[in-house]
Amino acid sequence: MLSGTGLVAGYRKGTPVLNGMDIEIPAGSVVGLAGPSGCGKSTLARVLSLLQQPWAGRVSVDGAVVTGFRHAAPREQRTAIGLVFQQPRQAVDPRFTLWRIIAEPLHALGRSEELSGRVAELAEHLGVSDELLSRRPHEVSDGQLQRACLARALAVRPRYLVCDEMTAMLDASTTAALVRVVDEQVRDAGTGVLAISHDERLLERWAHRVVRLCPAPVWEGDRRPFRGGPTPDEV
Amino acid sequence: MGDVRESVPESTAWESGSGQWRSAARKRAGTPRGGGREVRARIRLWGSLGTLVALVLAALLVPALAGNEGGVHYEAIRLPPSPEHPFGTDTAGRDVFVRALAGLRVSLLVAAVSALVSTVLGAAVGTIAGALGGWTDRLLMRVVDTVNAVPHLLLGIVIVALYRGSVVAVVLSIALTHWTAVARIVRSEVLSLRQRPYIDAAISGGATRWRVLHRHLLPAIVPQAALSAVLLIPHAVWHETALSFLGLGLPPHMASIGNILGDGREAVLLGAWWIILFPSALLVVTTLAVSGIAASWRDGVVPRRRSELAL
Numbered sequence: 001m002l003s004g005t006g007l008v009a010g011y012r013k014g015t016p017v018l019n020g021m022d023i024e025i026p027a028g029s030v031v032g033l034a035g036p037s038g039c040g041k042s043t044l045a046r047v048l049s050l051l052q053q054p055w056a057g058r059v060s061v062d063g064a065v066v067t068g069f070r071h072a073a074p075r076e077q078r079t080a081i082g083l084v085f086q087q088p089r090q091a092v093d094p095r096f097t098l099w100r101i102i103a104e105p106l107h108a109l110g111r112s113e114e115l116s117g118r119v120a121e122l123a124e125h126l127g128v129s130d131e132l133l134s135r136r137p138h139e140v141s142d143g144q145l146q147r148a149c150l151a152r153a154l155a156v157r158p159r160y161l162v163c164d165e166m167t168a169m170l171d172a173s174t175t176a177a178l179v180r181v182v183d184e185q186v187r188d189a190g191t192g193v194l195a196i197s198h199d200e201r202l203l204e205r206w207a208h209r210v211v212r213l214c215p216a217p218v219w220e221g222d223r224r225p226f227r228g229g230p231t232p233d234e235v
Numbered sequence: 236m237g238d239v240r241e242s243v244p245e246s247t248a249w250e251s252g253s254g255q256w257r258s259a260a261r262k263r264a265g266t267p268r269g270g271g272r273e274v275r276a277r278i279r280l281w282g283s284l285g286t287l288v289a290l291v292l293a294a295l296l297v298p299a300l301a302g303n304e305g306g307v308h309y310e311a312i313r314l315p316p317s318p319e320h321p322f323g324t325d326t327a328g329r330d331v332f333v334r335a336l337a338g339l340r341v342s343l344l345v346a347a348v349s350a351l352v353s354t355v356l357g358a359a360v361g362t363i364a365g366a367l368g369g370w371t372d373r374l375l376m377r378v379v380d381t382v383n384a385v386p387h388l389l390l391g392i393v394i395v396a397l398y399r400g401s402v403v404a405v406v407l408s409i410a411l412t413h414w415t416a417v418a419r420i421v422r423s424e425v426l427s428l429r430q431r432p433y434i435d436a437a438i439s440g441g442a443t444r445w446r447v448l449h450r451h452l453l454p455a456i457v458p459q460a461a462l463s464a465v466l467l468i469p470h471a472v473w474h475e476t477a478l479s480f481l482g483l484g485l486p487p488h489m490a491s492i493g494n495i496l497g498d499g500r501e502a503v504l505l506g507a508w509w510i511i512l513f514p515s516a517l518l519v520v521t522t523l524a525v526s527g528i529a530a531s532w533r534d535g536v537v538p539r540r541r542s543e544l545a546l
Contacts, residue, residue: 078439085435091432104442108437
């Protein structure tokens, strides 16, 4: 299980975006996360992906408490959690071809023996043709690029997957295709998924459980602005 | 359907206040209409390239072909420009044309090596500071501030004075005083790149610090660093000239523009103006040619400049 307990995180001192957040993502299930813009969904995704250190609280992966974040986190813990970003164009190195984008995590882990087989398998699974694999990001559409990004996140077979508004910029058919691939991962490999989305209807159909992040009211007047913590409201 | 610009005269539509639009051909007040700017930019690029290629070829070929023409001839001291000696002769009877081109070759070589060394050094410091951040960044940036706080020529003179008459000393005196600008540019570029989601994706995919650095960050800063190196060349030419003019630069037997100007300054008092004028003009033309190429490159690399040009 991927879990966060009492997470407090933010960007400016004194104004936390997340304030005492608890969340659990069991293996083999999809947990939906909904909430308005600015309530801390992406911050939570970064914290759970070990890319941002929380100010307080604890993240644990399969019972092992995480002690370091970003490069300070052990490689095994980092690669146990895959991350798919909202904007695929920002999430890929513009100089890389799609093949290299998908292969990069395998290269980084030195698994060169399974490189070509795994990339071909993922590309086929996600509907990325051989011709597309040789193109660079500016030569493909957002949908095609997001397919490559999901393939990259799945390349090293993560035990958990964090999808941060993965389908926000995509058409219905691409959304359906990506969700189907993620569902197969959940079913076949027992991957635990945190699906973040604005689209409540999508989450209702996709997730086994939906958590709603609600920002507390912002005080105005003489009082110091206060961003209250989200209230998990499980459905 | 008629052309809108034809039906409403451009000058009256905006200035009289009757229309709420202005012609698409004139996007910003004060910018010239039409493609004049692009044409000028293209002329600058090709003119600069042609001039530099011609100068480099001349600097390589003329001294080699001239043989002893550039040597000492006591019977031909301080001859004014003539068809035989287009730039005249100097106080030792040497042909100024051949000597100036030989000097240009040395000056350009020293400048190019200095620019390369300082760019590599600056890029390394900037990348390490930007990529590691924290105390490493603060410490390295204070070193940059310290080097910047001392006048470059003064620091260069100190370095040259320690190892006088050596080409390596001149190269080091220029390189060790000019890497700071490159370091600052590269550091800011790396700091900006570090925040990009694709770096997060690489970290999440198990990439080490070194891998992020050499697979993602270093290739991204190469255009900026190369541009800095080219922009540094004209500056380094002048720096070398200044050191040689002060008698602290290259050894006297090695012709450089600075040496020629240093030797020729007394001759000006005797009326031999050509010894100073022609090598100086050659230096100015070379500098403008390299700067022209660098400026065209910068317009292509830096989007803000490119968009300004498009207006």
